[in-house]
Amino acid sequence: MDQSIRLLIADDHEIFRDGLALMLSRQDNIQLVGQASDGRELVELLDTVQADIVMTDLKMPRMDGVTATRILLEKHPGLKIIALSMFDEEDLIVEMLEAGAKGYLLKNADKAEILEAIAQVYDDHIFYCRQTSARLASMIVKSRFDPAREKEKIAFTDREKEIIRLICQQYTAQQIGEKIFLSKRTVEGHRTRILEKMNVKNTAGVVVFALKHNLIKEEELL
Template identity: 85%
Template sequence: MDQQIRLLIADDHEIFRDGLALMLSRQPDIQLVGQASDGRELVDMLENVQADIVLTDLKMPRMDGVTATRLLLQKNPLLKIIALSMFDEEDLIVEMLEAGAKGYLLKNADKQEILEAITQVYADNIFYCKQTSAKLATMIVKSRFDPQRNKEKVSFTDREKEIIKLICLQFTAQQIGEKIFLSKRTVEGHRTRILEKMNVKNTAGVVVFALKNNLIKEEDLL
């Protein structure tokens, strides 16, 4: 990467925030430009600090992440925001996406997923946490959030549609291959092309895309 990603973290849990900041400050591609302890401080800080990406908690004192996101994107529509969430905050995650966030992470995400989220969102992709539940995927699909807006429609072969359904049902490449009589390697090739066509990076992204585009029904996931 030619230039560092300027990152700002907002979270009212000091120990969590400091730990995250320490880990991210060690990454050569990331420049940590600030830490905020609540939404109000985050908004104020960005008056004086330039950031490419904001990692922000959803629930914070004085101003929550959703309100801060709306305010920040009114001032700077190019700012990219990733929500940090607890596992039981599906409604707030959907609100954040509707407010303009480009992705979300559960707070127990591992280092690799956090770094992937940052690089993907920096590249202007949507990032869905890999631990996305079927319930949350369905809520995202039913919301006003539309990641495919202004993008060309893509088509899939019958074989790809078959594999998409099995990916959504959490089948591994090995299991899919055994079910439809293909080698694991062939299935992995199909999966790579499917993710490229959908412009998503993981199974959660496939599920949201498939639901949004009627390639799978909500009841199929239950």
């Protein structure tokens, strides 16, 4: 990547924010342009600095992440926003996506997933946290959030549909191969093509897509 990603962090927990900032500031392709301790400070800060991506907590004093996201995207339509969430904030994650966020991460995400989220969102993809629960996937599907906006319907073979269902049920490539009598390598090839067709990057994205397009039913995930 030739150009640095200008990134701003907003979180009212100083220790978490400083730790995240330190990790990100060590990345060659990321330029940390600022930190904010609440939503209002975040909005004000973006009047004085330019950012490509904002990573913001959902619950903050003075102004929460959802309200800040709505205001920011009105003022800066090209800005990309990633929500930072705790485990019990599924309703707020959905609100953030509806407000225009491009993705979300649980706060216990590891370094590799955080960097992957930044890279994917910067490239204009939606990022679903790997730890997305079946309940949250279902809530996203039922919400006003529609990342796909397909112009044409995507077709899957019967074999791909079978593999999609098993991916959604959290089976590994090895386990899928044993169930449907294919080699692990063949299953991995199918999985790669499925992700490309859906334009998603991980299993969470497959689950959301499959639910939204009736490739699997919610009760089959439980």
